[in-house]
Amino acid sequence: MNDAPREELKQPRFEKNFTEFIGIRDDGHLGVEARDCVELAETFGTPLYVVSENQFRHNYRQFRDAFVRHYPNVEVMYSNKAMNGPALRHVMNQEGAGGDCFGENELYIALLAGRTPGSMVLNGSNKTPHEIEVAVLNGVCINIDAMGELDLIDETARRLGRDADVGIRVKLELKPLGKRFATQMHGPGSLSDQARNHKWGMPLDQTLELVKRIEAAPHLRFQELNYHLSRMDNITDDFVVMAREMVEWAAAVKRETGVSVPTLDLGGGWAQGRPEKTGPHGEDDVDTPSFEEYAKTVCTAVKDACGAHGLDLPGLKFEVGRSLIGSAVVALGRVGATKEWPEYAKSWVNLDLSTNHLSPVAEGWHYHVVVANKANAHAAGPVDVVGPLCSPDNLAFDRPLPSMDAGDIVAFLDAGAYTESRAANFNAQLRPAAVLVSGDDADVITEREQLRDVMGRFRVPSRVLNLSFGRT
Numbered sequence: 001m002n003d004a005p006r007e008e009l010k011q012p013r014f015e016k017n018f019t020e021f022i023g024i025r026d027d028g029h030l031g032v033e034a035r036d037c038v039e040l041a042e043t044f045g046t047p048l049y050v051v052s053e054n055q056f057r058h059n060y061r062q063f064r065d066a067f068v069r070h071y072p073n074v075e076v077m078y079s080n081k082a083m084n085g086p087a088l089r090h091v092m093n094q095e096g097a098g099g100d101c102f103g104e105n106e107l108y109i110a111l112l113a114g115r116t117p118g119s120m121v122l123n124g125s126n127k128t129p130h131e132i133e134v135a136v137l138n139g140v141c142i143n144i145d146a147m148g149e150l151d152l153i154d155e156t157a158r159r160l161g162r163d164a165d166v167g168i169r170v171k172l173e174l175k176p177l178g179k180r181f182a183t184q185m186h187g188p189g190s191l192s193d194q195a196r197n198h199k200w201g202m203p204l205d206q207t208l209e210l211v212k213r214i215e216a217a218p219h220l221r222f223q224e225l226n227y228h229l230s231r232m233d234n235i236t237d238d239f240v241v242m243a244r245e246m247v248e249w250a251a252a253v254k255r256e257t258g259v260s261v262p263t264l265d266l267g268g269g270w271a272q273g274r275p276e277k278t279g280p281h282g283e284d285d286v287d288t289p290s291f292e293e294y295a296k297t298v299c300t301a302v303k304d305a306c307g308a309h310g311l312d313l314p315g316l317k318f319e320v321g322r323s324l325i326g327s328a329v330v331a332l333g334r335v336g337a338t339k340e341w342p343e344y345a346k347s348w349v350n351l352d353l354s355t356n357h358l359s360p361v362a363e364g365w366h367y368h369v370v371v372a373n374k375a376n377a378h379a380a381g382p383v384d385v386v387g388p389l390c391s392p393d394n395l396a397f398d399r400p401l402p403s404m405d406a407g408d409i410v411a412f413l414d415a416g417a418y419t420e421s422r423a424a425n426f427n428a429q430l431r432p433a434a435v436l437v438s439g440d441d442a443d444v445i446t447e448r449e450q451l452r453d454v455m456g457r458f459r460v461p462s463r464v465l466n467l468s469f470g471r472t
C-alpha cells in the first residue's frame with residue numbers, strides 16, 4: 001500500500017468549476033489553478049497542453065483512497081503511457097504511486113525520475129533482451145506475455161546474478177460479455193471476442209505451465225497475474241466480470257500448482273465522467289460510476305469470489321491512466337481563419353491545434369470545448385472547430401459556441417490522456433509544448449517541437465542527390 005505523507009491540496013476559487021482545479025475565473029477567463037489560460041497561451045504559445053499538477057495529484061488520491069477504503073492491500077500505479085515525461089513521473093513518485101511502463105523507452109523515462117516507493121511493472125507483447133535486462137537490473141516486475149520470455153528473463157537473471165520479479169499477463173475469456181458490444185474496442189466483435197482475438201495475454205493452460213516453471217527457477221519470484229480491460233464502456237459490471245474471472249484463475253493456479261497468487265493486477269480502463277460529457281461519443285457523463293462506486297463494486301466482487309473459492313485475499317494492483325491524467329489537462333489552440341456559409345447554417349473556426357494533438361477525436365472521443373477568453377459568453381450558434389491539417393481535422397462538430405474571432409483561445413477539457421503521448425507530425429506539423437501549473441507556478445515540462453526536430457530526421461541518399469544535381 002502507498003503511504004507517502006501528503007500535503008493537503010489547496011483548491012482555487014472559481015465562479016464555475018469544471019474540475020476541482022480548473023474552472024471559470026471572475027474575469028470570465030478559463031483558469032487552471034491560479035493561472036489564466038489566455039495569459040498562458042500568450043506566454044508559452046499555442047498549441048499548448050496545460051497540466052494542472054494538483055488536479056493530477058487529486059485524481060490519484062481520490063482513486064487510491066476509494067480502493068483503499070474497500071480493500072486491505074491495494075497499490076495504485078500510474079499508467080505512464082497516458083501522458084509520459086519525467087516531471088509527471090516525479091509528481092506520481094511523490095504521491096507514492098508505482099508505474100506501468102510499456103516498452104523500453106517508457107521504462108527508461110520512468111527510471112530517470114528515480115525509484116518509487118511503490119512498484120513498477122513492465123508490460124509489452126514483444127520485449128527486447130535489453131529491455132528485460134534493464135527491468136531485471138532495476139528490480140521492475142516483468143509481466144510475461146509470451147512463452148519464450150520466461151527463458152529470456154531467467155537467463156538474464158542468472159547472468160546478472162539477480163532475482164527477477166515476474167508476473168503473467170493473462171488472456172481472460174470474459175464469456176459473460178459475449179453479447180456485450182461496447183463503444184470503443186480493439187476491433188470488431190463483442191467484449192468476449194475482443195478478449196480472445198487481441199494479442200495480449202497467456203491462455204490458462206500456458207499460465208499454469210509458466211507458474212510451475214517460475215516456481216522451479218531459483219532466480220524468479222512470482223508476483224502477479226495481470227489483466228487490462230482496456231477502454232470499453234463505463235459499466236461497472238464489465239469490470240466485475242473481469243475481476244471474478246481473475247479470481248477464478250488464481251483459484252486454478254492454487255489448485256493446479258499449489259501456488260498462491262500474491263497479487264491480482266487489474267489494469268486500467270476506468271472511466272471518469274463530467275456533466276458536460278467526455279470520453280467515447282461523450283458517454284462519460286454524470287451517470288459514469290464514481291471511483292467510489294467502482295471500488296466498492298469491484299472490491300466486493302473480488303472478496304466474494306475469494307470467499308467462494310476458499311482463497312486468501314491477494315493484493316490488488318491497478319494501472320490507471322486516463323482517469324488520473326485526463327481531467328488534469330486542457331489543450332489550448334488559437335483561432336485563425338473563420339468561415340461562414342449562411343445558406344446551410346455552417347460555420348468553421350480554424351485553430352492551430354489539430355487532431356495530431358488530440359488524436360482520440362479520431363476514435364470518437366468527445367472533448368468539452370470552452371472559449372478561454374470568453375468562457376461565460378452565450379452560444380451564438382453551432383460551429384465546427386477544425387485544425388489546419390489537410391484531413392477534415394474536425395476537433396468538435398456542430399457545437400453551440402460563442403462567436404469567435406482570430407486570436408481567441410479555445411480550450412479542450414479532459415485532454416490529458418493519450419494526446420501528447422500519441423501526438424503526430426502529419427503535414428510536418430510541430431508537436432506542442434506542455435506546461436505544468438501548480439498554483440501560480442507554470443513551467444515547461446515538454447518543449448515545443450522545432451522544425452529542426454522534424455527536418456533533422458530526414459536524409460537524402462547521395463544517389464538521389466546526384467540525379468538532381470550531379471553531372472550527367
Ligand SMILES: Cc1ncc(COP(=O)(O)O)c(C=O)c1O
Pocket residue numbers: 079082100123228230231267268269270319320321322323417
Ligand atoms: C496494460 C495496460 N495497463 C493500463 C492501461 C491504462 O489504461 P487507462 O488509461 O484506460 O486507465 C493501458 C492502456 O492502454 C494498458 O495497455
